[in-house]
Amino acid sequence: MVSLGFIVNPLAGIGGRVGLKGSDGEETVRRAFELGAVCLSPQRAFEALVSLKPLEADLELLTYPGAMGEEEALAAGLQPTVLGSIDAGGTSAADTRRAASEMLELGVDLLLFAGGDGTARDVYDIVGDRVPVLGIPTGCKIHSGVFAAHPRAAGELARLFLEGAVTRTNELEVMDIDEEAFRHDELRARLYGVLRVPHEPRLTQGSKAVGRGLSEDATVTSIAERVVEDMRAGVLYLIGSGTTPRGIMQKLDLPNTLLGVDVVRDGLLIAADATERDLLALLDEAPTHHPGSPAEIVVTPVGGQGFIFGRGNQQLSPEVIRRVGVGNVRMIATSTKLVGLPFHRMRVDTGDADVDAALRGYRRVVTGYRESAVVEVV
Amino acid sequence: MSTRDIDQTGGGSGAPGAAPGGAAENRYLREGFHAARWQEPVIMEQGSPGERGVIPPPLETGIRAAVGDPAALIPPELLRATPPALPEIAQPQVLRHFMRLSQMTMGTDVNIDLGLGTCTMKYSPKVNEFLARSPKMADLHPWQPEETVQGILEIAHRFGRMCCEISGLDAVSFQPASGAQGIFTNASIIRAYHEANGEGDTRDEIITTIFSHPADSATPAVLGYKLIVLYPDETGYPNLEQLKAALSERTAGLLITNPEDTGLYNPHIKEFTDAVHAVGGLCSYDQANLNGIMGVARAKEAGFDLCHFNLHKTFSSPHGSMGPGCGAVMVRQDLRRFLPRPLVESDGLRFFLDDDLPESIGKVRSFLGNLQVVMRAYAWVMSLGAEGLRQVSETAVINNRYLMKRLREEVPGLDLPYSPDTGRLDEARFSWGRLKEETGIGTEDVERRILDYGVNNYFSSHEPFVVPEPFTPEPAESYSRADIDEYAEIIRRVAEEAYAEPDLVATAPHKSSAPRMDESPLHEIDKVVTTWRVWKRLGLQSPDTPADV
Structure with missing residues (x-):
């Protein structure tokens, strides 16, 4: 018997077709309905669930009442165990969190949710890396890597995982998109966290760049090997956020702050999750007689839009970058990530026009142990 | 019988996914097709x-x-203790x-294989098989004295001169047995050149592009080079400034495909090679995609020092199933001394093997390589003449433009990324990204579904998939308009099915020799046993093998 937690955010995506570019917040939902929006999320969630019908006899399906899963499950011909309760008036992020929490407690093998980036964040807040999670893409904003390529692909992958045909999981990014800025056609994305997602590139990353070559893990390791091998004695290394820089910390056998900046010198952790003030203080102390720079910054672009500075790593402020020196900023990225960036460009938005200008242009990016790319920073 | 004679009725009754348009729409479709399915035991x-x-x-x-x-x-030491199984x-x-x-095998002679882009599938005239398989060829022994093999040496020499004329370069070797081996040979020559100049240790970087064929990065990596990969901008190819950012005194060379598999020709290629030469690097031209520019543009004028042709693609020698290939390598005169030994030469009276190349990179293949491939290629060129070769490329480009026009105007969910209004040469890389987002059907699903219409050849892309859900057809010169129409019709039909009846496509093939395979275990790398070594390392045993083996 396998156990599946199934959560539908029925309001996900309603802002999309009426041009609201999102569905976060009660006011947006109200306006969307005024503009004639209809809930498409339940139908797409149902499409995914149909693929699980063959597993019926061995499946314990835990879900929430009404449109949060019960109705979709019944429509797909499955017999769900319905947990909790929701208000008749409508559902909210709090319901998603409560559902995820109860399912986590009951020990599901996989949590399948339908929604967008906002729903993914709610799920992440509760489950972290404790349960494998897979997203059915039904929201307006699908920038996180935790979603299958299509509802049908989500169902297929969930089935393969529950059957044991797919056993590996990948840590994929949950993105935090500033919806208010997005409505003004400005994309502000930062890494919010990572979820463990069943690994099947054809089904999870279908429409994005995907290859069948070296696995993402192996690529991250080979990038880390290069960076660590090039490390010089006495130099401060400011290791930025994200899973690719984390590989460096793992290679050094040091603890890592996924969403923060850690500082390393001579293979030792000097500061964890450092603030801008911490970084400036460390740079003050750094020996000035060191040939070249006393410090290097190692950063990777945020998936999707490719910001290397100014999104989620404001600790690496213009002042910090200036002190380290633009020439000592080392950029690292897997080729999968570069391939997925719009026209393979990276972006900077430090808030300081001079620093941004100095960072712009064609820059080398480490993409493997003996491999780099030349990418334009704009 | 032409394709027009087939299935004028609009297909067999009960055929899955019948198009809404009726009989006229089905003119080129073989809806009644079903492959042999023998369920044959091993x-x-x-x-x-x-x-x-x-x-x-x-x-x-x-x-x-x-x-x-x-x-x-x-x-006794050569005798087995137990008989082989x-x-x-x-x-x-x-x-x-x-x-x-x-x-159960849908080979090149039974299906329209133009979907297998970048492979330059084309008709291999059967008469050339008689030549390649004749006892005069097949019974030759590679250790025969030169005076007894003057005929084949003459053919190799004459065809070598033709390859030099087509490329504009000066010396040739047919030893590499594949395109990748040809590229490996060129990368090795680049290394030998810098070593001879005393710069072998300091020039350790090779530049290539993400759309160049994988061997352009893989083979220099095998030789110990560091790679710098250029990504395209909106045009589909990198720009000169980007290349310059990669160049330095560490640059050993540029290995590049042009046109790349997008079908786009980088018009700034001469500026690229000039910039590489300016820092002391060499330029090697991967001409696997020669079929669109043969007789029109030469490696020499584009500034290349080395190049390679795939005789088993462009020059019609049959390929596939890893059959014999030939990655002919051409180089500038001053690089001749590094070519694999021996070279076929002539003193005007007789043909002989020149083994006196002390700076040669050595051998990449035994003897002179696959000479039967050279034989077929020579016969093919002789049947066409110089003007004919140019006509091959012009026809291939026209065929591709025609196919592209049909696909772009008629197929839903299909896009042409990068410079959509710029003409492609012999092939084009499309994207089913929109189809995937709208229907869940991606390129691998389309690839499987076309089997149900009696064609099996389809190419997505080399690694990595830069274009989402890629599809790369290449209708070379030997396909008729009816062939191209039939293929375009199949692609259109499958795309329409994806919107109307996605499950039909997602579960295809239905009428092939084997049903759809579950390939998800392929992504479980620790479950895939690729070699005997992996088998041993994992401690796996076949049921009838004693445990101590």
Whole structure:
């Protein structure tokens, strides 16, 4: 018997077709309905669930009442165990969190949710890396890597995982998109966290760049090997956020702050999750007689839009970058990530026009142990 | 019988996914197609103990008297302790077995294989097979004295001069047995050149592009080079400023494909090669995509020092199933000294092998390589003449433009990323990204569904998939308009099915020799046993193997 937690955010995506570019917040939902929006999320969630019908006899399906899963499950011909309760008036992020929490407690093998980036964040807040999670893409904003390529692909992958045909999981990014800025056609994305997602590139990353070559893990390791091998004695290394820089910390056998900046010198952790003030203080102390720079910054672009500075790593402020020196900023990225960036460009938005200008242009990016790319920073 | 004679009725009744348009719409579709499906056991599961296909006649008494026991002639260390596990089966059953397998194989002679882009599938004239397989060719021994093989040496020499003329370069080797080996040879020559100049240690970087063929990065990596990969901008190829950012005194060379598999020709290629030369690097031209520019543009004028042709693609020698290939390598005169040994030369009276190349990179293949491929390619060029070669490329480009027009105007969910209004040469890389987002059907699903219409050749992309859900057809010059129409019609039909009846496409093929395979275990790398070594490392055992083996 396998156990599946199934959560539908029925309001996900309603802002999309009426041009609201999102569905976060009660006011947006109200306006969307005024503009004639209809809930498409339940139908797409149902499409995914149909693929699980063959597993019926061995499946314990835990879900929430009404449109949060019960109705979709019944429509797909499955017999769900319905947990909790929701208000008749409508559902909210709090319901998603409560559902995820109860399912986590009951020990599901996989949590399948339908929604967008906002729903993914709610799920992440509760489950972290404790349960494998897979997203059915039904929201307006699908920038996180935790979603299958299509509802049908989500169902297929969930089935393969529950059957044991797919056993590996990948840590994929949950993105935090500033919806208010997005409505003004400005994309502000930062890494919010990572979820463990069943690994099947054809089904999870279908429409994005995907290859069948070296696995993402192996690529991250080979990038880390290069960076660590090039490390010089006495130099401060400011290791930025994200899973690719984390590989460096793992290679050094040091603890890592996924969403923060850690500082390393001579293979030792000097500061964890450092603030801008911490970084400036460390740079003050750094020996000035060191040939070249006393410090290097190692950063990777945020998936999707490719910001290397100014999104989620404001600790690496213009002042910090200036002190380290633009020439000592080392950029690292897997080729999968570069391939997925719009026209393979990276972006900077430090808030300081001079620093941004100095960072712009064609820059080398480490993409493997003996491999780099030349990418334009704009 | 032309394709127009087939299935004028609009297909068999009950065919899945009948188009809404009716009979006229189905003009080029083989909806009644079904592949042979024999459910054939593997040969090891057939036959019975003691069954024999061939029983050799007993040794004649006189011979036995003269040589003794023939088994005793074999050195004991070469004898097996136990006989090999061979199938025991008689001739008719063997024949039937392989005939059935062949019927389940949709080879190049039975399907319209233009979908296999970048492979330059084209008709290989059957008459050339007679030449390649004639005893005069097949019975040659590579150790025969030169004076007894003047004919084949003359062909190799003459065809070598033709390859030099087509490329504009000066010296040639046919030793590499594949395109990748040709590229490896060129990368090795680049290394030898810098070593000869005393810069072998300091020039350790090779530049290539993400759309260049994988061997352009893989083979220099094997040689120990660091790679710098250029990504395209909106045009589909990198720009000069980007290249300059990669160049330095560490640059050993540029290995690049042009046109790349997008079908786009980088018009700034001469500026690229000039910039590489300015820092002391060499430029090697991967001409696997020669079919769109043969007789029109040459490696030399584009500034290249080395290049390679795939005789098994552009020059019509059959390929696929890893059959014999030839990655002919051409170089500038001053790089001749590094070519694989020996080279075929002529003093005007006779042809001979020049083995006096002390700076050669050595051998990449035994003897002179696959000369039967050279033989077919020579015959093919002689049948066309210089003007004919140019016409090959012009026709291939026209064919591609026609296919592109049909696909772009008629196929839903299909896009042409990068410079959509710029003309492509012999091929084009499309994207099914929109189809995938809108229907869940991606390029691999389309690839499987076209089998149900009697074609199996389809190319997505080399690694990595830069274009989402890629699809790369290449209608070379030997496809007729009817062939292209049929292929375009199939692609259109499958895309329409994806919108109307996605499950039909997602579960395809339905009418092929084998049903859809579940490939998800392929992504479980620790479950995939690719080699005997992996098998041993994992401690796996076959059911009938003793544990101590």
